[in-house]
Amino acid sequence: MAPESASAMAGRARQRMQQDEEDKITRKAGNFAEFEADMPKLANRFSFSLKDNLSSYLGRSNPFYENVNPKTDYVWLFDNTAYQNRLGRWKAEFVAAYFVKNSGKDLSEVVAWVSEKIGLADDEQAKATIAERIEPLLDQILPAHAVEIDLHRVNVRLGPSGRDGISSDELAIPGTGFSDGQVTTAKALYTGATPQKIHYAKPSGWAVLSDVDDTIKKTLTSSPVGILKTTFAEEPEPIKGMPEVYKHIVKELDNPPFWYLSASPYNLYPFLRKFRETYYPTGTMILRDASWMNLAGFLANLTQGTEAYKVDRIEKVNRWFPKRKFILIGDSTQSDPEAYGEAYRKHGKWVGAIYIRKVMGVEGMDEEKKNAPERFEKAFKGVPKDVWYVFEDPRELYAKVDALVQTE
Numbered sequence: 430m431a432p433e434s435a436s437a438m439a440g441r442a443r444q445r446m447q448q449d450e451e452d453k454i455t456r457k458a459g460n461f462a463e464f465e466a467d468m469p470k471l472a473n474r475f476s477f478s479l480k481d482n483l484s485s486y487l488g489r490s491n492p493f494y495e496n497v498n499p500k501t502d503y504v505w506l507f508d509n510t511a512y513q514n515r516l517g518r519w520k521a522e523f524v525a526a527y528f529v530k531n532s533g534k535d536l537s538e539v540v541a542w543v544s545e546k547i548g549l550a551d552d553e554q555a556k557a558t559i560a561e562r563i564e565p566l567l568d569q570i571l572p573a574h575a576v577e578i579d580l581h582r583v584n585v586r587l588g589p590s591g592r593d594g595i596s597s598d599e600l601a602i603p604g605t606g607f608s609d610g611q612v613t614t615a616k617a618l619y620t621g622a623t624p625q626k627i628h629y630a631k632p633s634g635w636a637v638l639s640d641v642d643d644t645i646k647k648t649l650t651s652s653p654v655g656i657l658k659t660t661f662a663e664e665p666e667p668i669k670g671m672p673e674v675y676k677h678i679v680k681e682l683d684n685p686p687f688w689y690l691s692a693s694p695y696n697l698y699p700f701l702r703k704f705r706e707t708y709y710p711t712g713t714m715i716l717r718d719a720s721w722m723n724l725a726g727f728l729a730n731l732t733q734g735t736e737a738y739k740v741d742r743i744e745k746v747n748r749w750f751p752k753r754k755f756i757l758i759g760d761s762t763q764s765d766p767e768a769y770g771e772a773y774r775k776h777g778k779w780v781g782a783i784y785i786r787k788v789m790g791v792e793g794m795d796e797e798k799k800n801a802p803e804r805f806e807k808a809f810k811g812v813p814k815d816v817w818y819v820f821e822d823p824r825e826l827y828a829k830v831d832a833l834v835q836t837e
Contacts, residue, residue, distance in 0.1 A: 449736040451764040451799075455651050456732050458795050464653040465725035469535060469542050477572060485572035485592045494573045494589030499620035503528050504576050505698055506587075506617060506625035510686050510713045511602055512749040513632055519602040521627060523615075525587045526695060527574050527594050533567030536560060547658040559661045565696040566727060570594025577618040578625070584618065593718055595695070602627070609634070610684045612711060623699060628711060630686035632752045635781065635833070637678060637712075638743065640759040641691035641701065643788050645671045645709060651762065651794040653728055660697070667708040668786070670823030677827055678756070679710050681834050686753075687712030690742055692735045692763070694718075694727060715742050736764035736771075743772045747779060754781035756833075760788050761799045761819070766808035773812045782833060783809070783817040784826055 456462065484493040497504055504527055511521040533539075540560045541550075549555040575588030575596065583603040588596035607613070609631040614624060630636070642648040647666040648659050659665075678685065687710050693701060695716040702714055717730055717738060746755075757772060757780060759765025766785050773780040787800050798804065809817045818829060 449734070449764055449767065451767065452733050452735060454795055454798055455763065459652045459732075461653055461728055461732055465728055468725040468728075469539050476569060481571075481573040485590070488591060489589065489596075489598065491573055491589045494575050497527060497571070497574050497576050497620050501530055502571055502574065502620070503530050504617060504620060504622040506576075506578065506615065506622050507695075507698065508626045508628070508702070508711075508713050510628045510630055510688070510749075511607070512630060519607055519629065520599060521602060523578075523585075523587050523596075523598045523600055523625075525576055525590070525596045525622075526698070527571035527576070527588075527590045527596070528565065529569040529571055532569040533564050536564055536567055539563060539567060543657055543661055546654055547662055549662055555662050562661045562697070562700050565699075566694070576620060576622065578615045579618055580615045581613065595718060610686075623702075626711065628686055628713065630750065630753075632750065634753060635682040635685040635756065636688075636750060636753040637675075637685055637756045637758065638688045638690055638746060639675075639709075639757075640765050641689055641693065642760075643762045643791070644668065644758060644760045644765070644786055645675070645689075646701075646704060648762075649788075649791050651791055656728065656731065660693075665700075665704040667704075668823065672708045674823045674826050674830075675709050678830055681830055685756075686750075688715055688746055689713070690715045690739055692717055692731050692738060694730050732763075736768045739764065739768040740771050743768065744775075747772075747776055751779065753779070755779060756782045756784065758784045758786075760786040761804075762788050762791060762794060766805055769817075770808040770810065770812055773809075773816065780816065782829065783812070784829065785817070785819045786823075787819050787821050789821075 480493055484491045504525055507524040509521045509523060511519045514520055540556055540563065543559055543563065544550045544552070544556050571594050572590050572592050574590050575586050577584050577586050580602065581604045585600060587598055590596040607629045609629060611629045613627045615627060616624065639645060645668055647668055650656060650659060689705055689712055691701065691714070693716055695718060698714060698716060705712070705714065757769040759769060769783045773783065785805070789796055789800070805819055820826060
């Protein structure tokens with residue numbers, strides 16, 4: 430996530446709502462448009478002051494910004510991955526999200542609606558879980574604000590935030606002597622915030638970019654109700670066998686850096702970060718910038734423009750690590766094959782392997798179309814046969830990873 434010009438922001442808005450062929454199949458099978466039309470209409474999340482509204486257009490040069498107020502605001506600092514520039518200095522993109530505490534006026538209404546839809550209307554414990562996870566989708570975003578962090582004993586300002594309540598700054602990291610695979614921590618000053626881990630990765634070697642839903646986290650539904658249930662009410666479960674495969678990758682490929690690329694909105698960051706920390710190697714979580722949305726927009730965010738979004742984020746990682754060789758891991762439920770095939774056609778040998786999990790037994794999914802051999806052949810047109818592989822059992826990947834070691 431990085432600052433954008435007005436024209437780029439307009440293009441990104443169009444990209445969010447465009448539908449590729451796989452999106453159309455998913456949305457039609459699940460009757461998403463009809464379901465979204467029935468979802469609660471929320472209060473305006475952009476009800477900020479006139480000063481914040483107008484000055485938010487000025488970006489980092491905004492002279493009218495304010496520091497976050499720990500009594501009224503809260504901040505998330507996102508984990509990142511540091512890279513070395515041509516001079517060997519370490520840099521990284523520092524992203525922060527800003528919110529107003531307890532400002533989601535529709536929280537109780539939305540919790541009641543979701544609880545009823547997924548059949549948990551009388552389950553108070555489940556309602557509490559729903560409220561905790563859904564509140565960041567409802568709380569008011571906070572533009573034109575900044576936060577200071579302690580970055581290796583140097584005070585550094587992040588922000589101010591833009592109109593989407595997010596700040597993104599590519600900064601040089603103070604200090605020297607950082608090594609490949611090292612992880613350090615940055616902390617917010619004068620306010621509470623999620624902790625931030627900085628992962629250091631040298632320019633060369635293997636790296637992994639992984640999808641999340643139905644690749645490493647069990648979702649197994651393409652229906653709107655199913656998505657609401659697995660996202661807001663249930664404890665997230667890993668795909669059986671995938672945590673072990675990722676540990677094998679860490680061991681055999683010399684502790685490569687990991688990126689986790691999801692179409693989920695960044696408002697789910699703490700939830701997804703905790704899941705990743707519980708089951709999978711440390712790494713950077715890449716989520717969609719989606720503060721513009723309402724609750725119905727949450728579903729649209731997951732099911733529209735996913736291919737274009739993933740291709741765009743892969744391009745960004747490529748700019749930071751053009752000499753790394755990447756393993757791209759995804760599944761057949763959405764547009765991972767198409768996005769990864771496009772990445773190979775653009776960057777060739779930068780993509781060392783593509784592994785696609787063939788997902789079956791998904792509620793509301795047209796398995797015949799999603800898992801058709803013709804689909805994969807089309808998605809990977811121009812990609813050598815020995816680069817891409819469709820698997821059903823994660824144990825199939827052990828030999829594939831071992832073969833990568835032997836070809837180094």
